[in-house]
Amino acid sequence: MxxxxxxxxxxxxxxxxxxxxxxxxxxxxxxxxxPDWNGLTDFAQKTKAVEGSLATLANLYDPQNYxxxxxxxxxxxxxxxxxxxxxxxxxxxxVVLMDDFGTTNQLLMLLGVNARFSGKLLLDPLLNIGHPxxxxxxxxxxxxxxxxxxxxxxTDQQGARVIATxxxxxxxxxxxxxxxxxxxxxxxxPVAVELSYGSGRLILVSDSSLLINSMLNREQxxxxxxxxxxxxxxxxxNSHWEENLHxxxxxxxxxxxxxxxxxxxxxxxxxxxxxxxxxFGKTHFKRG
Amino acid sequence: MRKLFPLLILALILTQAYAQPAIPRHVNPDxxxxxxxxxxxxxxxxxxxxxxxxxxNFSSIASLASVLLNLSAPSDLxxxxxxxxxxxxxxxxxxxxxxxxxxxxxxxxxQGRVSDALSxxxxxxxxxxxxxxxxxxxxxxxxxxxGRTGADTGSLLQSILKLIVTYTHxxxxxxxxxxxxxTDTQLTLSxxxxxxxxxxxxxxxxxxxxxxxxxxxxxxxxxMMDGRKTAETxxxxxxxxxxxxxxxxxxxxxxxxxxMYLPLGGDVYKYKPAxxxxxTLYLLYxxxxxxxxxxxxxxxxxxxxxxxxxxxxxxxxxxxxxxGQHFKLQVQNSSATLALSVPTxxxxxxxIVIVSSPANQTIAPTSTSATLxxxxxxxxxxxxxxxxxxxxxxxxxxxxxxxxxxxxxxTLEVSIPSAEAQASITSTTTCTQVEIKPGLLTPxxxxxxxxTVQPHDPRYKPASAKLQAYNINLLFLIFALTLVTSSIYxxxxxxxxxxxxxxxxxxxxxxPIVVHEPSPRVEAEENSPVHIEINDPVAKEYFRAVKIVETxxxxxxxxxxxxxxxxxxxxxxxxxxxxIFREISGLAEAKLYGDIPVDVDKLATLxxxxxxxLEEKKP
Numbered sequence: 001m002x003x004x005x006x007x008x009x010x011x012x013x014x015x016x017x018x019x020x021x022x023x024x025x026x027x028x029x030x031x032x033x034x035p036d037w038n039g040l041t042d043f044a045q046k047t048k049a050v051e052g053s054l055a056t057l058a059n060l061y062d063p064q065n066y067x068x069x070x071x072x073x074x075x076x077x078x079x080x081x082x083x084x085x086x087x088x089x090x091x092x093x094x095v096v097l098m099d100d101f102g103t104t105n106q107l108l109m110l111l112g113v114n115a116r117f118s119g120k121l122l123l124d125p126l127l128n129i130g131h132p133x134x135x136x137x138x139x140x141x142x143x144x145x146x147x148x149x150x151x152x153x154x155t156d157q158q159g160a161r162v163i164a165t166x167x168x169x170x171x172x173x174x175x176x177x178x179x180x181x182x183x184x185x186x187x188x189x190p191v192a193v194e195l196s197y198g199s200g201r202l203i204l205v206s207d208s209s210l211l212i213n214s215m216l217n218r219e220q221x222x223x224x225x226x227x228x229x230x231x232x233x234x235x236x237x238n239s240h241w242e243e244n245l246h247x248x249x250x251x252x253x254x255x256x257x258x259x260x261x262x263x264x265x266x267x268x269x270x271x272x273x274x275x276x277x278x279x280f281g282k283t284h285f286k287r288g
Numbered sequence: 289m290r291k292l293f294p295l296l297i298l299a300l301i302l303t304q305a306y307a308q309p310a311i312p313r314h315v316n317p318d319x320x321x322x323x324x325x326x327x328x329x330x331x332x333x334x335x336x337x338x339x340x341x342x343x344x345n346f347s348s349i350a351s352l353a354s355v356l357l358n359l360s361a362p363s364d365l366x367x368x369x370x371x372x373x374x375x376x377x378x379x380x381x382x383x384x385x386x387x388x389x390x391x392x393x394x395x396x397x398x399q400g401r402v403s404d405a406l407s408x409x410x411x412x413x414x415x416x417x418x419x420x421x422x423x424x425x426x427x428x429x430x431x432x433x434x435g436r437t438g439a440d441t442g443s444l445l446q447s448i449l450k451l452i453v454t455y456t457h458x459x460x461x462x463x464x465x466x467x468x469x470x471t472d473t474q475l476t477l478s479x480x481x482x483x484x485x486x487x488x489x490x491x492x493x494x495x496x497x498x499x500x501x502x503x504x505x506x507x508x509x510x511x512m513m514d515g516r517k518t519a520e521t522x523x524x525x526x527x528x529x530x531x532x533x534x535x536x537x538x539x540x541x542x543x544x545x546x547x548m549y550l551p552l553g554g555d556v557y558k559y560k561p562a563x564x565x566x567x568t569l570y571l572l573y574x575x576x577x578x579x580x581x582x583x584x585x586x587x588x589x590x591x592x593x594x595x596x597x598x599x600x601x602x603x604x605x606x607x608x609x610x611x612g613q614h615f616k617l618q619v620q621n622s623s624a625t626l627a628l629s630v631p632t633x634x635x636x637x638x639x640i641v642i643v644s645s646p647a648n649q650t651i652a653p654t655s656t657s658a659t660l661x662x663x664x665x666x667x668x669x670x671x672x673x674x675x676x677x678x679x680x681x682x683x684x685x686x687x688x689x690x691x692x693x694x695x696x697x698x699t700l701e702v703s704i705p706s707a708e709a710q711a712s713i714t715s716t717t718t719c720t721q722v723e724i725k726p727g728l729l730t731p732x733x734x735x736x737x738x739x740t741v742q743p744h745d746p747r748y749k750p751a752s753a754k755l756q757a758y759n760i761n762l763l764f765l766i767f768a769l770t771l772v773t774s775s776i777y778x779x780x781x782x783x784x785x786x787x788x789x790x791x792x793x794x795x796x797x798x799x800p801i802v803v804h805e806p807s808p809r810v811e812a813e814e815n816s817p818v819h820i821e822i823n824d825p826v827a828k829e830y831f832r833a834v835k836i837v838e839t840x841x842x843x844x845x846x847x848x849x850x851x852x853x854x855x856x857x858x859x860x861x862x863x864x865x866x867x868i869f870r871e872i873s874g875l876a877e878a879k880l881y882g883d884i885p886v887d888v889d890k891l892a893t894l895x896x897x898x899x900x901x902l903e904e905k906k907p
Contacts, residue, residue, distance in 0.1 A: 136358070
C-alpha cells in the first residue's frame with residue numbers, strides 16, 4: 001500500500017516535467033524552435049529552412065537546392081565535418097558562415113582559407129540602431145543592422161569580394177570601454193565577404209546575430225538573409241550550438257515522439273493498452 | 289576533505305566566472321535605450337565637413353550630410369541634430385549652385401552673351417543671399433548642438449562663412465566683366481583636299497579678323513579634330529594661318545575639324561573668342577573581308593577541330609579567340625588554318641569563335657565570328673531495382689546504366705536524406721550493386737532519394753534519377769511485437785490470479801488417504817507408499833492438519849506425495865499459516881521417517897493454531 005502511495009506522486013511529477021519540457025519553448029540562442037528575441041523561428045519559417053547536423057546536411061542535401069548556414073558555432077569542427085563541407089563546396093554548393101566570437105576560425109583554418117574573424121568588438125557611435133554595439137553597415141546602397149559584431153581580417157586572403165562594410169565612423173573597441181581611444185582601428189571594415197572555393201562559394205559574415213528574431217526585421221536584414229540564401233532553401237547546422245538541459249530534453253522527447261509516431265509502435269501501443277485495460281477492467285468489475 | 293569542499297566550490301564558481309566570454313553574443317535591442325552620439329566623433333565629422341567646404345568638395349559634403357541625417361540619438365536630441373544636419377545639407381547645395389552659376393556666368397560674359405550671363409548672375413546672387421540666411425540659422429542651431437551634445441561646430445561655421453565671402457568676391461568680378469564692351473572677331477578654316485587616305489597629309493588654313501575686317505596678327509589659333517586638340521599655330525601679319533596636318537589612322541567615314549581663337553592677356557578685355565565653322569574631312573581606307581569556317585561545328589570535349597580563315601587583303605597575321613585563348617595565325621596565300629583540341633573540361637554549350645585582322649595603315653581592322661557547339665555524351669540509368677529497405681539492416685540496390693558510346697568508369701552515388709543514408713561506389717561495368725544502410729531510426733514508410741552517376745570520362749555528362757522505396761523499421765517492429773506479447777502475458781496473468789486455485793485443480797478424482805487397520809508395521813522403503821497407522825497420535829494430528837489445509841487450499845494430498853512435497857505445494861497458499869504447517873510437517877517427518885520422539889501436545893497446539901488462522905482467513 002505504501003509503495004503504491006509513493007508511486008502516484010512520482011508518476012504525477014514525471015508527467016508534469018514531461019509536459020513542461022514539451023510545451024515550454026526553448027530559449028537557447030539560435031534555436032529554430034525558440035520564438036523569443038534570440039531564436040531563429042522567424043527566419044526558419046519565412047524561408048522554410050531545414051536543419052540538421054552539419055555532416056548530414058553537407059553529405060546528403062543537393063547543393064543546387066540548399067545553402068548551408070553555420071550560425072554562431074560554439075563547438076569545434078571535426079575532420080569528418082570539414083571533409084563534408086569541402087565535398088559540398090566541390091559540388092558547387094554555397095556555405096554561409098555567420099559568426100563573431102565563436103569557433104569558425106578553426107573551420108576556416110581546416111578549410112585552408114586565410115581570412116579570419118578578428119574577434120574584436122565593432123562599435124559605431126553614430127550610425128547604429130540604438131546602441132554603438134548595434135552598428136549599421138552598408139550592403140551596396142542598402143543598410144543592415146548588426147548586433148555585437150566583429151570584423152573580417154582579409155590581410156592574407158586574395159580574391160575576396162567584399163559584400164558589406166561598416167561605416168567610416170566605426171571602430172574596434174580593443175579595450176572594451178565603449179569609447180573610442182586613440183590608436184583603436186577605425187572603419188570602414190569588411191563585415192561580409194564572398195570567396196570562391198573550388199566550384200562553390202564561401203560567404204563569411206562577421207555577425208552571428210543578424211538573423212535572430214529581434215534583428216531580422218531591422219533595416220534590410222531580411223533582404224540580406226534572402227540574398228545570402230541565393231534563392232535556395234537554407235539548411236541550418238544545429239550541431240554546433242551549446243544547448244541547455246531543457247533543449248536537450250525537448251530534443252530527446254521529440255525523438256521519442258517520432259518513434260512513437262511510426263505505425264508499428266503507435267498501433268501496437270494502442271492494442272497493448274486496450275488489452276491491459278480490458279484485463280484490469282474485468283478484474284475490477286468482477287470484484288465489485 | 290570536508291573543509292576543502294567549500295574552497296572547491298568557490299574555485300569552481302570563480303573558474304566559471306572567468307570562463308564566461310567578456311563580449312556577449314548579442315543583446316535584445318528592444319531593451320536598449322538610444323544613447324547620445326559621442327561628441328568626439330561628432331566633432332571629428334564636423335571637422336571633415338569644414339575641410340570639404342574649404343576645398344569646395346560638394347559631393348563629399350552631400351554624402352557626409354546624408355550620413356549624419358541617419359545617425360542614432362534619443363528622440364528629442366535626434367530632432368535637433370536632424371535639423372542642424374539638414375541646414376548643413378541645404379547650405380552645401382546652395383554653395384554648389386553658386387559655384388556652378390559663377391563659372392557659367394564668367395564663360396558667358398567672356399563670350400559676350402551678356403543677357404544670359406546676367407540671368408546666371410541673378411541666380412547666384414539669390415543663392416548667396418539664401419546661403420547667408422541659412423548660415424544664420426546654422427549658427428543658432430550650432431549653439432544648441434554644442435550645449436546638448438558637447439560637439440564643437442566652430443570650424444564648420446567658419447568655413448561656410450569664408451566660402452560665402454569668396455563667392456561674393458567672384459560674383460563682383462564677373463559683374464565687372466560684363467560691364468566691358470568686347471569686339472567681335474571672325475575666324476575661318478578650310479581643308480584641302482577634303483578626302484584623304486588615312487596617314488596622309490592635308491593642309492588646314494584660314495584667317496582671323498575683327499568685325500571691321502582688320503586682321504589680328506600674332507594670335508594663337510588652336511585646331512581641334514573630333515573634339516581633341518590637334519595642333520596650334522599663329523596668325524601672320526595679315527591675320528592668315530596655315531599648317532599641315534597628318535590624317536590620323538582612324539577608320540571612320542569622316543572627321544570634323546574646327547579652329548578656335550581664345551583671347552589671352554590684354555585681349556581678354558578687348559576681343560571676344562571665336563570658333564570657326566566645322567570643316568569635314570572624309571577618310572579613305574580599305575576594309576578587308578574574312579571568311580571563317582569550322583569543321584566540325586558540333587564536337588565533344590577532346591575532339592579536334594579545324595579552323596580555316598580566308599582574307600581578301602594582304603595581311604600577315606590573323607588573331608583567333610576561342611575557349612578563352614588567343615591564337616596568332618600566320619597568313620599564307622590569303623588564308624590561315626588552325627587545328628586544336630576542344631578542352632576536355634569544356635562545359636556543354638555554344639561557343640563563339642572570333643577571328644580578326646589588325647589595322648595596317650590604310651587597311652582597317654575587321655573581324656568575323658562563327659559558332660561552335662560542344663556537347664557531351666549522355667548516360668541513362670535504364671534499370672533500377674529498388675529493394676524494400678529493412679532498417680537498420682543493409683540492403684542492396686541494383687542499377688544498370690547505358691552509355692551513348694563506349695562504357696567508361698563512373699562513380700555511382702546514392703543519397704537518401706530521410707534515412708540518413710549515403711553510399712557511393714566506383715565501377716566500370718554497366719550494371720552494379722551498391723549497399724545502403726538506412727539509419728537506426730528511419731521511419732517506416734516511403735523514403736525518397738537520388739541516384740547520381742558521375743562519369744570519369746569528361747566527354748560524358750552526369751545523370752541522375754529519383755529513387756523511391758519502402759522502408760520497414762525492424763527495431764520498431766520488434767518493439768511492437770514485444771509490447772503486444774507483454775500485454776497478452778499480463779492479461780493472462782491477471783486472469784489466472786482472478787480465477788484462483790480452481791484454475792490449477794486437476795480433473796482426476798482426489799485420492800483418499802488409505803487408512804489401514806492396525807497391522808504389523810511395515811518398514812517404509814524408499815519410493816514406496818507410506819502406510820500410516822491411525823493409532824499414532826502424531827499421525828492423527830498431522831492428518832488433522834492436512835484436512836484443514838485441504839479445505840483451505842483445495843489441494844488434496846495424493847498417496848504418492850511425501851510430507852515435504854505436499855508442504856511445498858500448499859505453503860504459498862497458506863500465507864502466515866504456512867510457517868505453522870511447515871513446523872507441523874517437520875514434526876511429522878521426524879516421527880514418521882526418523883522415529884524421533886515428538887511432543888504430541890505441542891503438535892496438537894500447532895494444529896489448533898493452524899485451524900484458527902485458516903478460519904480467520906475465510907471470507
